[in-house]
Every structure is written in structure tokens, then in C-alpha cells.
Amino acid sequence: MHNDSIFAAGSPRLKSSGINTRKKMIIYITAACVYLIAVLIAGLVMNPDLYGVHYENKFLTPSFSHPFGTDFMGRDMFWRSIKGLSNSILVGLAASAVSSVIALIFGVAAAVAGGKTDKIITWLVDCCMGMPHIVLLLLISYMMGRGGFGVAFAVAVTHWPELTRLVRAEVLQVKNAQYVQAAVKMGKSKTRIAKEHIIPHVLPVYLIGLVLLFPHAIMHEASLTFLGFGFSASTPAIGGILSEAMKHIVTGKWWLCLFPGLILLVAVMLFDVIGDKLKMLLNPGSGNQ
Amino acid sequence: MQLKADNISFRYNDKSPWVLRNVNFTVESADRIALVGPSGYGKSTLSKILSGYLKPTEGKVLLNGELLPEKGYCPVQMVYQHPEQAVNPRWKMDKTLNECWKPDQNLLDSMGIEKEWLKRWPSELSGGELQRFCIARVLGPDTKFLICDEISTMLDVITQAQIWQLVLEISEERNIGLVVVTHNMALAEKVCNKIVRLPEISVQKPEERISV
Numbered sequence: 001m002h003n004d005s006i007f008a009a010g011s012p013r014l015k016s017s018g019i020n021t022r023k024k025m026i027i028y029i030t031a032a033c034v035y036l037i038a039v040l041i042a043g044l045v046m047n048p049d050l051y052g053v054h055y056e057n058k059f060l061t062p063s064f065s066h067p068f069g070t071d072f073m074g075r076d077m078f079w080r081s082i083k084g085l086s087n088s089i090l091v092g093l094a095a096s097a098v099s100s101v102i103a104l105i106f107g108v109a110a111a112v113a114g115g116k117t118d119k120i121i122t123w124l125v126d127c128c129m130g131m132p133h134i135v136l137l138l139l140i141s142y143m144m145g146r147g148g149f150g151v152a153f154a155v156a157v158t159h160w161p162e163l164t165r166l167v168r169a170e171v172l173q174v175k176n177a178q179y180v181q182a183a184v185k186m187g188k189s190k191t192r193i194a195k196e197h198i199i200p201h202v203l204p205v206y207l208i209g210l211v212l213l214f215p216h217a218i219m220h221e222a223s224l225t226f227l228g229f230g231f232s233a234s235t236p237a238i239g240g241i242l243s244e245a246m247k248h249i250v251t252g253k254w255w256l257c258l259f260p261g262l263i264l265l266v267a268v269m270l271f272d273v274i275g276d277k278l279k280m281l282l283n284p285g286s287g288n289q
Numbered sequence: 290m291q292l293k294a295d296n297i298s299f300r301y302n303d304k305s306p307w308v309l310r311n312v313n314f315t316v317e318s319a320d321r322i323a324l325v326g327p328s329g330y331g332k333s334t335l336s337k338i339l340s341g342y343l344k345p346t347e348g349k350v351l352l353n354g355e356l357l358p359e360k361g362y363c364p365v366q367m368v369y370q371h372p373e374q375a376v377n378p379r380w381k382m383d384k385t386l387n388e389c390w391k392p393d394q395n396l397l398d399s400m401g402i403e404k405e406w407l408k409r410w411p412s413e414l415s416g417g418e419l420q421r422f423c424i425a426r427v428l429g430p431d432t433k434f435l436i437c438d439e440i441s442t443m444l445d446v447i448t449q450a451q452i453w454q455l456v457l458e459i460s461e462e463r464n465i466g467l468v469v470v471t472h473n474m475a476l477a478e479k480v481c482n483k484i485v486r487l488p489e490i491s492v493q494k495p496e497e498r499i500s501v
Contacts, residue, residue: 178375179385181342185495186389186427187362 016092025277032270039267050079051236059248069255072248077241081260082230084236085156085267091152095217099159102212106160107167109230121164128161137220141229151230155217163209163230163286167202174201212275215268222264238264291464292316292339292365294432296348299334308334311348314485316434321460321467323477326487329386332470334488336438339468340367352433362389364433368440372419376411383407386422390429399455400425401448416443425450428459434466441476454482 019027062069068077088171110121113193128136139153180197188196222232225239233240238260245256292315298489299309308331316322324332337343339350341357350357369375376385386392397404399419411419419501422447428436437456441449456478457482460467477484 177377178369178371179377182367182369182375183388185341185363187360188388201377228335228490 003150022281025281029274029277032274036267039082039263040086040089043083043089046079046083046086051083057274059253062259064091067254068259071241071253071256072242077256077259080236081238081241081263083243084238084260085263087200087219087231087235087237088264089150089267091148091155091221092214092217094152095155095159095221096210096213099213099217100155100163102157102160103163103209103289104206106164108171110164110168111171118168119169125161125164128158130221133158133220136225137224138229141224142263146232148231148235151224154224155220159213160218163206163213166205166209170202170205204278208275208279208282211271211278213248213275214271214275216270218264218271251282290318290364290433290464290466291353292468293351293354294335294339294348294418295351297335297338297345297350298347299331299338299343299345304444309338309345309487312487316466316468318433318464318466321457321469321481324468324487325472325474325477325484328472330487332487333438336367336468339434340365340436342367354438356397362429362431364431365436366427366432366434367436367438368420368423368427370439370442372416372423372438372443373411376419378411381407381413382411382414382422383409385418386426387420388426390426390431392425392428396425396428396459403450409485417445417448420444424456428456428463428465430463432463432465434468435460436439436468436470438470439472441471449476458466 013195052075056200057070057074058065058072060066060070060074066076066078068081070076071080082182106121106124110118136158137154140157140213143151145149162168174197177197180193183197220243221230222237222239225237226243227239228243230239233244241260242257245253245260248256294312294314297309297312298307300307312335314322324335326332334343338345341350341359341363350365357363357365376382386402390440402418402421402425406418406422406423414422420443424440434455441452444452456467459465467481469477469481
């Protein structure tokens with residue numbers, strides 16, 4: 001017998017009783033997803049009359065019939081906020097879908113092709129990251145004719161640089177890893193190496209990047225709308241609601257900005273939670289806890 | 290079988306200094322060659338060239354008179370110095386072990402690989418334990434030459450002895466030629482029947498070959 005096995009036998013075992021970290025995380029993730037999907041769907045199927053104009057109900061404080069109160073046109077703030085958040089999530093979805101595909105293509109191309117391609121893509125990434133993000137968003141949104149499409153387009157095409165960098169670094173790292181080189185010498189084909197070594201390594205990073213892109217996109221949509229370059233005033237949007245609320249906050253209408261701001265914050269934080277927990281679950285170092 | 294380093298020189302680019310200059314030696318299947326030399330003399334670089342990981346700047350590596358195959362299982366396999374970098378951290382150990390062939394239970398027992406380790410992640414094993422997997426996975430029937438780049442440095446003395454005993458047994462049984470890179474002269478004299486010293490590069494004289 002040699003020393004190692006003696007140590008192995010004496011190593012502490014993880015307790016199996018109760019809820020382990022993994023299960024707890026899955027519960028967190030599910031809860032966060034359910035909340036966000038519920039908001040999204042509620043916004044999509046909502047009857048617009050719910051947040052219609054009722055001048056007789058102007059500036060009602062929060063109550064059971066109007067949990068978030070009403071605004072200067074008597075619109076119910078609860079339903080309006082839900083609809084606005086749902087719009088934001090839609091923009092976030094579009095942004096993540098487009099940006100992540102751009103990032104994936106650029107990142108993989110830079111890492112695999114190397115040389116000039118790599119230099120050009122890295123330069124583009126640096127260019128986009130060097131510019132204040134909000135300025136770029138404003139310009140693109142304005143160019144694309146503002147409104148829902150403008151803001152969605154602007155947010156969608158400006159969120160790829162960070163993820164591109166991440167994907168590039170990961171692919172480069174795993175491509176040159178000893179175990180991948182060893183697999184080449186063991187006669188494994190390129191597709192097999194890509195499938196068994198590279199994709200399983202890059203995919204989690206990519207997925208987490210994708211999820212963490214969401215809160216960014218949502219916040220940027222809200223900022224654009226807040227500044228008046230996003231959704232038009234007739235479309236419920238958290239940014240628009242907040243900028244309207246600015247006019248009334250000095251007269252003590254606190255509920256107009258508190259609740260919409262809160263649900264935006266909660267949504268953003270939930271996406272962050274999902275991203276962080278996913279990171280822990282997918283990382284082999286902490287995956288067994 | 291014969292593995293021949295034919296006048297090998299290597300440097301990283303046109304401006305960098307030579308790492309290896311005009312290295313010549315031959316390994317026969319029955320040979321167990323020790324490659325010794327101080328740090329920075331290009332031992333690891335030479336191992337990588339011999340096993341096809343790096344292309345020599347000049348000269349060639351010949352296996353039975355032909356260049357090393359680019360595709361398929363390379364008959365010259367190398368075991369790395371750092372086992373924790375040589376296994377995929379996202380694979381459980383049994384997948385890593387069976388990547389190119391299925392070692393039988395006898396081999397696993399004699400390597401001291403315990404059954405329970407197969408279900409673990411690499412992060413849950415020590416360097417020495419991982420190194421056994423790295424050695425076992427390249428001892429397949431298609432391996433004709435084995436390049437061992439400081440493979441036992443991280444093992445305790447007893448395990449070192451066990452592993453070398455086994456590597457020697459298997460290499461004899463299957464007629465595998467060994468190239469052993471080491472700093473440990475005692476080990477080199479014990480394990481190998483020939484010693485090749487890498488010369489200092491500024492001298493640039495042809496490879497000395499000393500038989501023990």
C-alpha cells in the first residue's frame with residue numbers, strides 16, 4: 001500500500017443530508033426564471049385597457065385596486081410597469097440573441113484563424129469598448145429612427161465586444177491546452193476534438209455571458225428611453241415611466257418612480273443571480289458541492 | 290523499430306536564439322535513453338519535437354526512415370511533466386483513461402489506480418494520482434516509443450519506484466522504446482541503458498553520445 005490511498009480513505013465526505021448547494025441553486029434559478037417569464041408573458045397577452053386612460057382616477061396612491069398607484073392620466077401603474085418591463089425583456093432577448101451570435105462568430109474566428117483576422121477583430125473590440133457605450137447607443141438608435149425598433153437595434157448590435165473577448169480567450173486557451181494537443185496526437189479527428197473537448201469548455205462560458213448580457217441590455221434600453229431616444233411616450237416602458245415620474249416627484253408622488261424602479265432593479269438582479277449560479281453549477285471546480 | 294533524430298535544430302522564430310542545434314541520436318525499440326542536461330538546455334523542446342508536437346526548424350524526426358505521421362494515432366507518445374494540465378478538467382477520470390484504448394484491470398491494479406478514482410473529477414485527485422492516468426492512457430498497443438518528460442518528479446519515492454518498475458516491464462514486454470527526460474542522475478542510471486547529454490548551445494558542437 002502507498003501513502004496516497006491512506007489519505008484518500010480518510011478524506012472527509014460531503015454530507016448528503018438536507019438540501020445541498022446544487023439543489024438550492026437550481027431552486028433559485030427556477031424561481032428567477034419563472035418570475036421573468038411570467039412578466040414577459042403577462043406583458044405580451046395583456047389587455048391594453050388595463051393600463052388605459054381614466055382621468056377620474058388621477059394620482060391615486062397605492063391601494064388594493066391599484067397596487068402601484070396611478071399617474072397623471074389615471075393609468076394603472078402596476079399593469080403599465082409590467083407591460084414596460086415585458087417590453088424591456090423583449091429588447092433584452094433580441095439584444096442577447098443578436099449580440100451573442102456576433103460574439104460567437106467573431107470570437108471563434110479570431111481564435112481559430114489568428115493572424116490578421118485576430119488583429120482586426122481585437123481592434124474592433126477595443127474600438128467599441130473604448131467608446132462610451134451610451135453614446136454609441138444614442139447614435140445608432142437615432143440613426144435607426146428611434147422608437148422600439150431603433151432602441152432594439154442599437155442595444156442588439158452594441159453588446160458583443162465583451163462576449164467576443166471572452167469567447168476568443170476561451171477558445172485560444174482550450175485550443176492550446178495540453179490535453180487537446182495530446183488528443184490530436186492520439187489520432188482524434190478535428191470534429192471529435194471540437195465536440196468532446198472544445199465545445200464543452202466554451203459553451204458554459206458562452207451561456208453565462210449570454211445570461212449576463214441580459215441585465216445590461218435591459219438597463220441600456222431603460223436609459224435610452226429615459227433620455228427620450230427609445231420607445232415613444234405612448235408605449236409603456238420603464239425608462240419612459242421613470243422620466244415622467246421625474247416631473248411629479250417634487251410634488252410628492254413617490255409611488256410613480258419607486259415601484260417601477262424596484263421591479264426593474266429586481267429583474268436585473270435576478271438575471272445576475274441566474275448568471276452567477278449557472279457559473280457555479282457549470283464549473284467543474286464547484287459543480288460537485 | 291527505430292526513432293531517429295536527424296540533425297535537429299530548433300528556434301522559435303528567425304530572430305530568436307537557437308534552442309537546439311544539430312542534435313543527432315537514434316533510439317531503438319530495445320533502448321532506454323536518458324536525456325539529461327541542466328534546465329534551459331532544450332530537453333522538453335526536444336521531447337516535443339520527437340513526439341511531433343513541434344516541428345523542428347531544421348532536420349527531421351524519422352520513424353523507421355519515414356517522417357512521423359501527421360494524422361491518426363502517433364506511435365511516439367509523450368507523457369507531460371504536469372499531469373493536471375494534461376487531462377481535461379471537465380471529464381471524469383474514466384473517460385480520460387479510455388480516450389485511446391481500454392487498459393485492463395491488471396494494468397490499473399499494478400499502476401495503483403483505484404476503481405473509485407474513475408468516478409472523480411481531475412480536481413479531486415493529486416498530481417501523482419493523475420500522472421498514473423496519463424501514463425496508463427498512452428501505454429496502448431499502438432505506442433512504439435514513449436517520451437517521458439520528467440514524469441515522476443511530483444511522485445513520492447515509493448510511487449516513483451512502482452511506476453518506473455511498471456513502465457520498464459511494459460516497455461520490455463511490448464518492445465516500446467523509452468526516452469526519459471530527467472534531472473535525476475540516479476534515476477537515469479537506474480532506469481536507462483544509454484545517456485544522451487544535451488550540449489550547451491553556444492558551443493554548438495555535435496551531440497555527444499555516452500553509453501553507460
